Every structure is written in structure tokens, then in C-alpha cells.
Amino acid sequence: MWIYKKQLQFPVNIRETNPRLAKAIISQFGGPDGELAASMRYLAQRYHMPHPEAKAMLTDIGTEELAHLEIVGSVVRQLTCRLTADQMKAAGMDDYFVDHTTGVYLQSAAGHPFTSAYLQVKGDPITDLHENMAAEQKARATYENILRLSDSPDVNEVMKFLRAREIVHYQRFGELLRIVQDRLDSKNFYAFNPAFDQ
Amino acid sequence: MAGNQHMLRDYSLPFAAWELRLYLNSHPNDRCALRLYHQLLASAPCATYAHTDLNCSSCCDQHVFGALSHMDDAACPCSSNLSDLMNGWDCACDQGDCCPLRWDWVEDPWPWDGCCGSCGN
Numbered sequence: 001m002w003i004y005k006k007q008l009q010f011p012v013n014i015r016e017t018n019p020r021l022a023k024a025i026i027s028q029f030g031g032p033d034g035e036l037a038a039s040m041r042y043l044a045q046r047y048h049m050p051h052p053e054a055k056a057m058l059t060d061i062g063t064e065e066l067a068h069l070e071i072v073g074s075v076v077r078q079l080t081c082r083l084t085a086d087q088m089k090a091a092g093m094d095d096y097f098v099d100h101t102t103g104v105y106l107q108s109a110a111g112h113p114f115t116s117a118y119l120q121v122k123g124d125p126i127t128d129l130h131e132n133m134a135a136e137q138k139a140r141a142t143y144e145n146i147l148r149l150s151d152s153p154d155v156n157e158v159m160k161f162l163r164a165r166e167i168v169h170y171q172r173f174g175e176l177l178r179i180v181q182d183r184l185d186s187k188n189f190y191a192f193n194p195a196f197d198q
Numbered sequence: 199m200a201g202n203q204h205m206l207r208d209y210s211l212p213f214a215a216w217e218l219r220l221y222l223n224s225h226p227n228d229r230c231a232l233r234l235y236h237q238l239l240a241s242a243p244c245a246t247y248a249h250t251d252l253n254c255s256s257c258c259d260q261h262v263f264g265a266l267s268h269m270d271d272a273a274c275p276c277s278s279n280l281s282d283l284m285n286g287w288d289c290a291c292d293q294g295d296c297c298p299l300r301w302d303w304v305e306d307p308w309p310w311d312g313c314c315g316s317c318g319n
């Protein structure tokens with residue numbers, strides 16, 4: 001189970017609204033390489049992991065991604081609060097406004113709703129850990145693209161923190177992959193699924 | 199409270215402890231990291247909850263800054279109440295005890311294992 005702490009993992013204090021930037025950043029809320037997909041991927045992959053280190057890491061990183069989801073939602077909120085319909089329209093956000101007003105919806109920058117098709121649970125620890133390493137790289141690249149689009153120092157501080165976390169998570173998943181491969185049965189020459197072929 | 203101390207108390211110390219957690223998940227036998235983790239845990243929650251009426255007395259004072267600048271061989275203080283407050287996880291060592299040999303967060307069983315784990319074997 002989970003316990004909630006009434007505090008962001010990294011502080012978010014954005015002084016200026018910017019609906020156009022919010023529409024880009026919302027991709028890390030509910031988009032293909034976003035934080036919800038990351039969290040659900042890791043928390044769902046825990047069940048078939050054969051080694052306790054992997055169960056622990058997926059639990060903890062999956063939990064941290066929820067904290068990141070909350071940070072991204074806070075950024076989107078602060079970039080769009082107190083806006084009028086005219087300001088939303090002027091920023092090209094009238095299509096979002098008509099469906100969600102200034103609520104924070106789980107969607108990509110292009111408006112696609114969140115789907116679990118963004119992630120995979122293959123049931124093979126080696127396959128899944130490779131997916132997770134790729135996912136961390138994709139999230140890092142997305143934060144870099146956001147940094148290229150943004151000229152807001154308040155936003156950039158937060159994006160740089162989240163980008164750095166993707167790098168650490170990538171490192172930790174790489175270590176897990178090594179642990180799983182080191183513990184393969186010595187007769188499993190071809191690294192068949194160690195969670196299924198006993 | 200100065201901005202720096204506020205950041206240290208509310209963000210930096212809990213973050214440093216969290217970062218060590220992830221590291222320990224893949225290096226559960228690294229006792230240096232384990233000891234630093236418990237030092238941070240002993241200091242961060244006291245500072246974090248200092249504005250409440252919760253009783254967190256001596257453990258925080260000597261460790262808030264010390265844990266970041268050096269590690270000595272003293273037994274790490276570790277109060278399960280305070281670590282519960284911080285993150286909701288059980289403390290791995292008993293109060294007044296020294297740090298354990300191993301990061302036992304990674305030990306089986308996990309709640310979902312049931313008889314898919316080792317029971318009945």
C-alpha cells in the first residue's frame with residue numbers, strides 16, 4: 001500500500017502563465033513517454049520479477065514516478081491557472097479548453113488520451129528491463145525537448161530536475177539487468193525467460 | 199528560517215535519503231551507503247516534522263549537517279517512529295542498535311508473492 005506525503009518531491013513555483021508551454025509539458029503527464037506510463041509500467045512489472053532486488057527497485061522507482069506525475073501536473077496547473085478563454089484561444093489551446101477547461105487531463109501534447117498501449121509488461125525480466133532503460137532514455141529526451149521549447153527559468157528548474165532523475169533511473173535499471181543476467185542458470189545459454197522457463 | 203535551511207530540511211535531506219534507497223536496492227551489501235542512509239533518516243524526518251507537535255528530540259541535532267559532510271564510526275541512531283513518519287517504511291535497525299549488515303528492504307517475500315514464492319516448498 002501507499003502513504004501520501006503532502007509535499008512535492010521538488011518545489012514548483014511558476015510566476016508566469018504560459019498555456020502553449022503547458023500544452024507541450026502535459027505530454028509528460030499522460031503522453032507516450034510520460035510519468036504515468038512510467039509508473040504503471042514499473043508497478044505492473046513487479047509481479048513476475050524473480051529477484052527481490054528487482055521487486056524493490058520497481059516498487060521504489062514506480063513510486064517515485066508517481067511523485068513526478070504530481071510535479072508535472074503542478075507545472076501544467078500553474079502555467080494555466082487564472083487564464084481567460086480568450087487567452088487560451090490566443091495561445092492555440094482552445095481545442096484543449098473546450099474539453100477540459102483548465103483541468104489537467106492525462107493526454108499527450110498532440111491530444112491523444114492516455115493508453116496502456118504506451119507500455120509493455122512482457123513477463124520476461126530481461127525484456128522488461130531493456131524496455132525500462134529505453135523508457136528512461138525516451139523520457140530524458142522529452143525533457144530535453146521541453147527545455148528547448150521553454151524560456152521560463154521557473155519551469156526549466158523543474159524540467160532539469162526531472163531529466164536528471166531519468167538518468168539515475170536508467171543507471172539503476174542497468175544494474176538490475178546485470179543482476180538478473182548474472183543469476184541466469186548456467187545452462188540457460190541463450191538467456192530464455194528466467195521468470196518462466198525454470 | 200533561511201531559504202537554504204528550508205530547502206535542506208524539506209527537500210535536500212529527504213531527497214538524499216531517497217537516492218540512497220534506490221542505490222541500496224541494487225547494492226544491498228554496501229554498508230557505508232546503508233549507514234549514511236540511516237544517518238539521513240535519523241535527521242531528515244526530525245527536521246521535516248519540526249513544525250508539528252510530534253516529539254522528535256535528540257536524534258536530529260547532531261546529524262542534520264554532519265551526515266552530509268562526514269561519516270564517523272559511531273553507531274547510527276535510528277528511531278522506527280521517525281522513519282515511519284518520513285516515508286512509511288519500517289526502520290531496518292532497532293533503536294540504539296548499529297546499522298544492519300544488509301539492506302533488508304530487498305528481502306523476500308513481497309506482499310504479492312503468496313505461494314508463488316517459497317511457501318510450501
Ligand SMILES: [Fe+2]
Pocket residue numbers: 038065136139165166169
Ligand atoms: Fe524515471
